Amino acid sequence: MADEASPDHVYRVLSTAFDATFYRLVYPDIVQSGVEPLRHYADKGWREGRDPAPWFSSSAYRAANPDLGEVNPFHHYLTAGWREGRDAEPSPHGAPYLWRQADGGHATDWRFDRPRPARVAPPRPPVPGPGPDEARDLVAPDFDADFYLWANPDIAEHGLDPLTHFLTTGWREGRDPRRDFSVADYLELNPDVAAVGMNPFVHWLLAGRAEGRAAGYNLGFRYQVLQRLEAMPDRLARAADRAAKVRVKPAKALVEALAQRRSAAGHLYLTFSHDDYTANVGGVQLGIQREAAGMAERGWDHLHVHPPSHWPIVRGEGEAAALGLVWNGKPIGAFSARDVVAALTPGGPKARRAYAIHNLLGHAPDEVIAILAAAGMGPGCLWLHDFTSLCAGYHLMRNEVADCGAPPPDSPACGLCVYGPYRAAQVDAHARLFEALDLTVVAPSRSTYELWRSRTTAPADQPYRIAPLARLVPREPPAVPAREGPLRVAFLGMPSPHKGWPAFRDLAERFEHDPRYEFLHLASAPVKEVRFAFHKVAVTAKRPRAMLDTLESLGVDVAILWSLCRETFSFTVHEVAAAGVAILTRPDSGNIAAFTEEGGHGRVLAGEDELFSLFESGEVLALSRAARRPAHFDLAYSSLTVDLLEAEA
Secondary structure (H helix, E strand, C coil), rough: CCCCCCCHHCCCCCCCCHHHHHHHHHHHHHHHHCCCCHHHHHHHHCCCCCCEEEEHHHHHHHHHCCHCCCHHHHHHHHHHHHCCCCCCCCCCCCCCCEEEEEEEEEEEEEEEECCCCCCCCCCCCCCCCCCCHHHHHHHHHHCCHHHHHHCCCCHHHHHCHHHHHHHHHHHHHHHEEECCCCCHHHHHCCHEEEHHCCCHHHHHHHHHHHCCCCCCCCCCCCHHHHHCCCHHHHHHHHHHHHCCCCCCCCHHHHHHHHCCCCCCCCEEEEEECCCCCCCCCCHHHHHHHHHHHHHHHHHCCCEEEEECCCCCCCCCCCCCCEEEEECCCCCCCCHHHHHHHHHHCCCCCCCEEEEEECCCCCCHHHHHHHHHHHHCCCEEEEECCCCCCCCCCCCCCCCCCCCECCCCCCCHHHCCCCCCCCCHHHHHHHHHHHHCCEEEEEEHHHHHCCCCCCCCCCCCCEEECCCCEEEEEEEEECCCCCCCEEEEEEEECCCCCCHHHHHHHHHHHHCCCCCEEEEEEEEECCCCCCCCCEEECCCCCCCCHHHHHHHHHCCEEEEEECCCCEEEECCHHHHHHHHEEEEECCCCCEEEHHCCCCCCCEECCCCCHHHHHHHCCCHHHHHHHHHCCCCCEEEEECHHHHHHHHHHC
8 A cells, every 4th residue: 555645655645636727827937837736735835835726725624633743735725625524624725716617518708706615615526537647547548539630620720649638738718628528527426526626537438437426417418408598689680780791782783694694585593492402402592503414405594592601581571682683593692682672573474473582591581472473483383302491490490409380389398498489480471472472382202292281371371382402213233242240330521410410320339339320421521520431422503413322322221311300391301212221200300200210221310329229139131132132213402482383394
């Protein structure tokens, strides 16, 4: 057993609770001398009446306990004093000491108003901590440097060693050593560790893990989403700041741009959406690109109207903002709504007119109506690419974590959601369109229309169409040799919570070393926090088969399409089925679940527990390509409104 009076043992015990930052701030002469703070306090600082932490006064402890003699007071308190009921008085320098409070895993402002309690009595004995070298050896095997650099880009930017930073500074700033350990949670769950100022990860490795102490609250990724949820007023304030910086061009520039026509007869196709389809990538944007190409083949002019910067809800009357314009596939700038109305004309007697509203986010309904009237538009389409017409939360997810199914606007459920106060304005804006325009509602799937019809305030006789954005066309399976090896399981696309990425990540990490499985991520950009294989895939208008071809070439067996929201269509589920890949999804995934069940393309599971059980038991192996011998398909893509116009003609 180590000699408890030896300098090394004293130093080791003091290191578990010594606050070097406090010591440097309160005693600047130590910084100037270049002496290591802990060594200085252990050797002579306590004799000089210096304090090791804001919650402990060396002088007060010695005065209250004259029986100690020449014994380091802080060492005595940590090893025996607190057990004996002796009190620790705060340092007189502790009140103004700047405490750093962890907030959501990131450090916030230094605070003057968080003094430690006057009396500290840890409910459990402090664990003697290792010295700096020993701490490094202890932590290194369990420290995830890749995650630390990913979560803290400032550390990577400055080229700092992640482990050194975490041990010296990072943990005090609330930075986490790996994804499944929360510094803030551990300190909150274990006040005895917080009281002695010990690095929580070091404590967990030394003792906490063996004692069964939790590495965090472990409430699941939905809890983390709630923690990061931004209030709508803050989102709108940021949107307003962005909108204020948009440069608005004069009316003359618009008139000159629109004069460059390709339709001698004045045929015009007019579309509205939430962004510039030429600058952003996604299902809606690719659909508008196909519309634009179809209209160009027919010699029509095409004007696309969008908010020039992101706006999260419909705009109300009096919320004037510029409108971004794309004319015949080329962005021409931002203009006032008044100038857009003035520049448009109904066209000649032979001019044909058509329009589609793909999304009303960022638009004011009366402006849309005025623009359509100025252009001489008659009947048009309102596409249900999402549920913007039912709620400001267009995914129909209460606080971004749970499917809500669009309950009545005055329901208690809406009162609990960040989108609740904005839902009425969203519904009223679309009601204004239904009242003023001759609209046909177009849904990309039957399941989407049925939900919308059951929740909307639109007239009961509102015309509608079901128009899938793509369909499967049978083809011969590719001549690919049978692949042997583990079951290949993939996640496709953007690694966001509402697409189910955290559930897939947890699944992959749980079975990371299971030889039965191999996990892959197929997307346009990798995620640095994970260690499974990444394959770059970018679907574009010129390469619409990029994902389908990659799935086939890699021999993917199963795709986890774990969307938390009701997908209105999902190109991804069609690409997966076309490539002969089995689908695992959840019941609230909208058309993903409907398509999977109706076509027999996989399984709809009740939740994450059933998903994990499927892999634990090995039952999922029955979905391998070799076991299923799946059919393969090509995808025939729709040109959206162009196809509807042709059908009417």
